[in-house]
Amino acid sequence: MTNKISKLEQLKQMTLVVADTGDLEAIKRYQPTDATTNPSLLLQALDIPTYSPLLQQAWQMSRSSDTPVYDAFAALLACQVQQQVPGYVSVEVDARTSFDTSASLQRARQLINLIQEQGGDPQRILIKLAATWEGIRAAQQLEQEGIRCNLTLLFGFDQARACADAGVTLISPFVGRILDWHKAQQPDVDFNGEKDPGVQSVQRIYEYYKTHGYNTIVMGASFRNTGEIEWLAGCDRLTIAPKLLAELEADYGTLVQRLQPSQTPTSKPSPLTEAEFRLGMNQDAMATEKLAQGIRQFITDLETLEGRINQQASAVDH
Structure with a gap:
């Protein structure tokens, strides 16, 4: 069946669509509500000529x-992206602090202060932290301070x-990285x-979040x-x-809503202890391996x- 509106527009009617990119032109085109960034995406952004002034400014600030x-x-780019989206912009904390x-x-x-100093809106920033036990504890404290958080590199149910x-x-x-792991194990x-x-x-x-009435937003990624x-x-x-936004935009087939919130939430279970969390992660080989791999990759990027910033900016400076 062919529809008058694309699957992307149909999706926006049932799910809040977020752009997984730091590319301002892509954000302008697809008009998402939110945008997410990470070190890998910021690295890709260095190859976009329009970002050269930001790169130079970041180097001077440092x-x-x-x-x-x-x-x-990251702070400068977040301020730019905020001008293009009405909702949240996610900014990642240095992955080398993932266990501290x-x-x-x-x-x-520091990121929140930098964004505020550059004219950004800290209330529309989500601080991204790896979903390690230490990262989750940091997020809990930040939330109590009024700093909203996005827990990333989440692969296992115990992390959630x-x-x-x-x-x-x-x-x-x-989503995709979980699939990658299982395909490698069972090709x-x-x-x-x-x-x-x-x-x-x-x-x-x-289903777990909606059944137990948690307010935490679930945002599928990867x-x-x-x-x-x-x-x-x-x-x-x-x-x-x-790339996938473009494919959805070009597809005029029918999109079926698969997920529906629970109408009658039940009471919440007891919070996981640190020992229970670590044992659960130990028993989940996929989650343990993909979390470690993800942190390593973010650190490399x-x-x-x-x-790259130091090299390119210092070359311009001289």
């Missing part, structure tokens, strides 16, 4: 103060439970459609294809890369980003 160059660039609660708190507060217990604003359960198994383990993971988290997105239509939010 030279004139104790501000890490990554924090400066106090360091995560310090860097998160702990985030809900901590009262974080939003979680980003990864001959059919994981298409509703059999996709990443899709099943988000469906389980969504998609490999539009089929994964379609099976999560109705999720609170979905953050989608420009972060270090590359810092090197």
